[in-house]
Amino acid sequence: MSGDMSTFFSISVIFAVLMVFTALYCILTSRNLIRILIGLELMTKAVTLLLAVGGYVSGRMALAQSFIITLIVIEVVIIAVAAGIVIGTYRHTNDLDARKLNSLKG
Amino acid sequence: MTFDFNMMNIFLLALFLAAGVWTVLTSRLLISAIGLAVTSIMLTILLFLMKAPLAGVFELSVCAGLITVVFISTISLTKPVEKSEVLQLKMKRLKRFVFLPLLLFLAAWVLFAKPLHLTNPAQVPVEQTTLQHVLWFARRFDLIGQILIILTGVFGVIVLFKTKTGQAEKQDNER
Amino acid sequence: MSVLLILVPLAAVLIMNLPLHKLMRKLAFWVGLVLCMLQAVLIIRMPIGFWNTQPDLLYRLLLFRPFTDNLAFVMFLSIAIVGFVSLLVARYAIENDGSKLFNFTNLLLLAMAGMNGLVVSRDLFSLYVFLEVSAVASFILIAFNNGKDALEGTFKYLVLSAVATAMILSAIGLLMTVTGSVSFKTLSSVMGPNSGNPVVLLAVALLLGGLFIKSGLVPFHGWVPDAYSSAPSATSILLAGIVTKTTGVYALIRVVTKMNLLTHQVQVLVMAVAAVSIVVGALAALGQSDFKRMLAYSSISQVGYIILGLGIGSNLALAGAVFHLFNHAIFKSLLFVNAAAVEKQTGTRNMDILGGISDKMPVTGFTSVIAFLSTAGIPPLSGFWSKLIIIIAAWKAGFHVYALIAILASLLTLAYFLSMQRRVFFGKLASGFEDLKEANLWILVPACLLAAITIGLGLCIPWLLNSFLLPIRSIL
Numbered sequence: 001m002s003g004d005m006s007t008f009f010s011i012s013v014i015f016a017v018l019m020v021f022t023a024l025y026c027i028l029t030s031r032n033l034i035r036i037l038i039g040l041e042l043m044t045k046a047v048t049l050l051l052a053v054g055g056y057v058s059g060r061m062a063l064a065q066s067f068i069i070t071l072i073v074i075e076v077v078i079i080a081v082a083a084g085i086v087i088g089t090y091r092h093t094n095d096l097d098a099r100k101l102n103s104l105k106g
Numbered sequence: 107m108t109f110d111f112n113m114m115n116i117f118l119l120a121l122f123l124a125a126g127v128w129t130v131l132t133s134r135l136l137i138s139a140i141g142l143a144v145t146s147i148m149l150t151i152l153l154f155l156m157k158a159p160l161a162g163v164f165e166l167s168v169c170a171g172l173i174t175v176v177f178i179s180t181i182s183l184t185k186p187v188e189k190s191e192v193l194q195l196k197m198k199r200l201k202r203f204v205f206l207p208l209l210l211f212l213a214a215w216v217l218f219a220k221p222l223h224l225t226n227p228a229q230v231p232v233e234q235t236t237l238q239h240v241l242w243f244a245r246r247f248d249l250i251g252q253i254l255i256i257l258t259g260v261f262g263v264i265v266l267f268k269t270k271t272g273q274a275e276k277q278d279n280e281r
Numbered sequence: 282m283s284v285l286l287i288l289v290p291l292a293a294v295l296i297m298n299l300p301l302h303k304l305m306r307k308l309a310f311w312v313g314l315v316l317c318m319l320q321a322v323l324i325i326r327m328p329i330g331f332w333n334t335q336p337d338l339l340y341r342l343l344l345f346r347p348f349t350d351n352l353a354f355v356m357f358l359s360i361a362i363v364g365f366v367s368l369l370v371a372r373y374a375i376e377n378d379g380s381k382l383f384n385f386t387n388l389l390l391l392a393m394a395g396m397n398g399l400v401v402s403r404d405l406f407s408l409y410v411f412l413e414v415s416a417v418a419s420f421i422l423i424a425f426n427n428g429k430d431a432l433e434g435t436f437k438y439l440v441l442s443a444v445a446t447a448m449i450l451s452a453i454g455l456l457m458t459v460t461g462s463v464s465f466k467t468l469s470s471v472m473g474p475n476s477g478n479p480v481v482l483l484a485v486a487l488l489l490g491g492l493f494i495k496s497g498l499v500p501f502h503g504w505v506p507d508a509y510s511s512a513p514s515a516t517s518i519l520l521a522g523i524v525t526k527t528t529g530v531y532a533l534i535r536v537v538t539k540m541n542l543l544t545h546q547v548q549v550l551v552m553a554v555a556a557v558s559i560v561v562g563a564l565a566a567l568g569q570s571d572f573k574r575m576l577a578y579s580s581i582s583q584v585g586y587i588i589l590g591l592g593i594g595s596n597l598a599l600a601g602a603v604f605h606l607f608n609h610a611i612f613k614s615l616l617f618v619n620a621a622a623v624e625k626q627t628g629t630r631n632m633d634i635l636g637g638i639s640d641k642m643p644v645t646g647f648t649s650v651i652a653f654l655s656t657a658g659i660p661p662l663s664g665f666w667s668k669l670i671i672i673i674a675a676w677k678a679g680f681h682v683y684a685l686i687a688i689l690a691s692l693l694t695l696a697y698f699l700s701m702q703r704r705v706f707f708g709k710l711a712s713g714f715e716d717l718k719e720a721n722l723w724i725l726v727p728a729c730l731l732a733a734i735t736i737g738l739g740l741c742i743p744w745l746l747n748s749f750l751l752p753i754r755s756i757l
Contacts, residue, residue, distance in 0.1 A: 008112060009458060015119040018213055019126050020447075025209045026130040027440065034135055034180060038142050040443045041173065042126050045149055047447050048165065049122070050454035056156045058461035062240040066248070067406055068153075068161040071450065072168050073252050074413045077259035079173055081420055082439055083180045084266030085432050090184045092429040247345040250287060251398060251410035255417060257294060258391045262421040265384055 005057050012053040019046035033086045037079065044075050115155060122148040139177040146170035160237050283332045283347045283401050284339060286357060290316060290394040294387050306383050313368050313386040317393075321361035324354055347401035355603055356400045356531055359610035362734070363522035364393050366614050366727040370621050371515035373723035385425065389519065392418035396527040404464040405453050408535070409446065412495070412528045416442050419524045423512040434511035438504040441494055445501075448491035455484035465539035472541050485542060489550065492536065496529025498588060499558040502581050509577035510630075514621030517573060521580050522614035526606055530584055534591050534602065543594045552592035556686050558585030563693035567700070572620045572630040575701060576613065579656065582690065583609045589687065590671040593678050600746070601670030608655065608663045608738070615652040615731035619645050622720040622728070623705065632704040636711035642719045646706040648732040653698035655735045658691045663738035666746075 019042060026039030048068055055064020125148050129141030146169040153162035293312055297305050332349040340346070371385045395414030402408045420442075424435040453463055459480055460471045472481070490501075497505035505525070509517050537543055537551070562582030569575035587609065590602025622645045624630050627638065639646030655664035668691060675684040719725070738745070 015123055018123055021212050022126045022130055038138055041142055043447045047450045050451050052156050054454040054457035057458045060461050062237045065158045065161040065237045066240045066245050069164050070248050072164050077255050081262040083176050085436050088427050088432045247407050248410050254394055254414045258418045261388050265421055
């Protein structure tokens with residue numbers, strides 16, 4: 001059981017790390033603000049997986065579940081606020097190109 | 107904890123990652139948002155397999171449901187791409203793949219690097235509690251935090267979605 | 282009783298939003314002011330025992346025993362003072378737009394509740410939850426006027442902050458795998474035997490990285506100048522004075538000391554990051570022409586001093602770090618208050634256009650001199666003592682190079698503030714500002730209050746050092 005858990009943990013961590021890389025790739029190379037938000041969401045997915053694995057391997061699934069539920073609530077609020085900011089930016093510029101967001105420099 | 111469980115998990119994890127990669131590499135924004143929902147669904151199945159049904163239900167309804175709705179409405183509220191721009195966009199898309207080798211290199215490095223081995227797992231005794239117990243009794247302090255953040259979100263919507271476009275334009279002109 | 286500091290603002294926000302009284306909307310500003318004052322007064326007046334006892338009813342309601350020590354008191358006090366000042370400045374800057382002031386007050390109270398919660402939290406996950414509460418409230422407060430620059434600054438802050446919290450959460454997941462728990466108590470006893478475990482090392486690296494981003498230290502400081510300078514004046518004060526300090530610096534101090542993270546590698550990492558922040562922040566501040574942007578870079582540099590004290594790790598250094606944290610909250614808020622007054626009265630933040638306005642705005646000019654002398658570490662102002670303590674601690678612990686860096690960077694601080702004073706306040710009055718008026722009382726009262734605290738603290742340091750600052754480590 002313990003060995004099995006260990007492999008399961010290693011494999012999950014590898015996939016979570018790959019997912020984080022994918023998300024970072026999305027955040028760093030995208031020009032569209034909405035796409036950057038999608039990248040952030042993907043990163044949160046990887047983190048959710050890590051939390052679940054942490055609870056599963058240590059046998060504290062109930063604790064991990066309550067963490068995940070809290071995390072999801074927070075995630076929704078952040079995405080709603082972020083969507084508000086994106087729409088606000090769009091109202092000003094009629095564009096969502098991240099590279100045009102360069103009036104702040106230094 | 108059989109061999110099947112692990113194989114099933116690896117298969118699902120691979121699907122999870124594939125959905126994520128598809129989300130990032132697809133060209134249209136709307137498809138990308140749907141790709142995110144698919145990723146969420148994969149995560150939901152993984153959570154069910156890890157015996158976290160309630161978290162799975164939350165993930166399915168909120169992340170695959172609500173957040174996708176938020177994304178799609180944001181996309182539709184902002185400008186749809188015009189036909190003349192599509193060609194230009196395709197050229198830009200090619201640029202996005204410039205860094206793809208870097209991503210592949212990092213992926214390869216992770217896969218072949220010394221994997222993280224848990225030296226001594228299960229050193230803590232397994233606790234038998236239910237989610238309800240943990241959420242209501244052990245983590246009640248976090249619930250206050252949740253109430254606070256939801257209230258904050260409500261004010262955020264009030265402040266950010268206020269449609270005083272005239273005022274915003276006036277501020278722009280002043281700059 | 283310290284749970285009340287979270288529950289009372291929450292209850293106030295709920296009551297103010299009941300659709301019963303139109304009157305409540307007008308009273309909101311005063312309710313906010315009274316709550317901030319109450320927090321400050323109670324923290325000063327009540328003994329430590331009062332905050333650590335908890336009535337049975339509250340315990341049954343919450344099932345949580347909060348955690349209060351000297352460090353927590355320092356944080357509560359700075360949260361209350363900066364919140365109070367920020368609210369007054371909001372009244373000054375927003376003037377009498379009723380619904381805007383109402384929304385601002387509510388968001389400020391929510392942010393305060395979030396920060397108070399962060400201060401009392403006893404495990405990593407609660408820390409994360411309350412960190413997000415104050416972060417989200419500050420996003421909205423930055424984007425409050427829906428200006429273009431502000432939205433842009435907010436978006437940068439939001440993205441970097443989301444990455445930081447993702448790192449913190451991954452660390453929580455990994456630590457849970459190893460220990461099955463997230464409370465500081467369990468984690469502190471587990472860190473020792475597992476310090477060679479790669480999973481634990483990865484978790485610690487992620488945790489520190491996330492908190493470095495949150496505190497705006499140098500390799501991760503990209504969001505700080507944008508967010509600070511584009512935010513409305515009242516929000517800049519809140520953000521620079523306390524939000525970044527609580528969500529980043531306080532969380533870092535708490536995590537490092539509670540979890541016994543300060544191994545040799547961590548110490549080297551933390552001190553290197555601190556030294557780079559001190560120098561880069563000060564150098565970048567020299568080259569700015571925007572008033573608020575210069576203050577933002579100065580803030581990065583000052584946070585570097587606090588983190589340096591944390592990295593040294595001795596009792597004296599920690600006392601200095603906490604004292605500097607409080608001082609920084611006071612004098613950086615004061616500088617941002619002055620920036621708000623200058624921006625509102627003259628309509629610009631560009632230091633090249635301004636000049637000689639000290640004649641027209643004497644109080645603003647005088648208080649800004651006090652604040653910058655304190656920041657640069659000129660005796661007998663409070664900033665001098667906290668920097669001195671950190672530098673002495675660094676020297677005593679054998680980090681001579683770091684002590685020298687801290688002293689030299691202090692000279693740089695003096696240089697950029699002198700340049701700021703010369704360009705904005707001293708000299709001949711620039712053309713176009715002939716009929717400039719001093720700001721009104723809403724802004725002069727907080728400015729004088731903060732200046733008085735800076736001077737007063739500097740004068741009564743001997744008493745403060747022995748009675749309050751040095752015992753900080755023993756209770757931590």
